[in-house]
Amino acid sequence: MSEYAVRLTSRNMVAEGTMAFCFEKPSGFVFKPGQAIDLILPGAHADPNSSDVRHTFSIISAPHEGELAVATRMRDSVFKRTLGKLPGGTEVMIDGPFGALTLHKNMARPAVLIAGGIGVTPFMSMLRHAAMHQQQQDLLLLYSNRRPEDTAFLGELQQLERENPRFRLMATMTDIAHSTQDWHGATSKIDGAWIKQAIAGLVAPIFYVSGPPAMVAAIRQVLTDADIDEDEVRSEEFYGY
Template identity: 30%
Template structure:
């Protein structure tokens, strides 16, 4: 369909959007992998005219897509270990990267810390768990940032949460990453602006990671 590198984004234009102050175009990370035979992007539907029109698209409707671009991609050296720090919808570029590495059977070791408000907000977790079970180089750590981290299921009972709780911090990272890995790994941070700010502070001030080993992608809601 068109070529892209896992982690890149594309501008999508909807010609018939009316009344949106941010115009008719948005950019989304391609959340499918180049190894898959379809193009997918993942977003939250909000109240903007663009998002509302997007939610009503039907099979056969057309939108314009730009050439994929962006440098938020895996290292050229596929033996390099990486750590992903994601917040909410910011997990989308990590879906394409993990799928790509798994399908290509690359030696890249990936540890992902995926932070969400609650269990209902976690996306792609079934896919991530399946790929981690298949690929021994993939480790996924989920954490819930809500103080009330158990969610009601459809029956109204509490579903027990056995993962991590709280925001991603130094203690949580060191629980799963040894110092030798920490000294050489590349960090990828993807999420809302507040998360990016706190993760940069965590990595540079508390873990003393040099800026050249940190790559970031900001996700904003619009």
């Protein structure tokens, strides 16, 4: 891994309480969709590895894009309060790329991506990359959130589905009763029956799970209970939080 100095170029809200931050892309910076960086904020600190100044994020931008972007829930932590107040043009450090949650090379085997909330971040880079290059690989995203307004990148994902005939989005909203937006899709939690129905017709898929640690553990158990071989399941619990 290498460290680079980059500047904040823009920020935008991608769901209620969730922001995306765009930075300059260093010359020669190469990464694979699904990989991550450490973002290191400016300012003196006794421990440069403290969570107050350093945090790991999946890269949501695709390799062909001219900027590096990350997204995060804006929780009440020292790091995120500081990040949220950074003026445009502020110089920060990034360290990376790293991470092994990348798509398998055999495109004849479909990829089933399962995300809870902001766990969708590593999959955004994969799906943007696949749409840009029209990859000949079946991709299915099972995406669980409480409400549409909490669902990061929902509109973009629906657009990517229209652009890429090999990509299918199946989203579910588990607390739609408290939503102010219309939703005509699924409302159940991700369970074995739903997964089996979703993957019907896919031959030898490989599963990728990303989200909060408890969600990842629960989905791995659901997959095991659905007779999915654990060797066909890959997961990360921490990128993007």
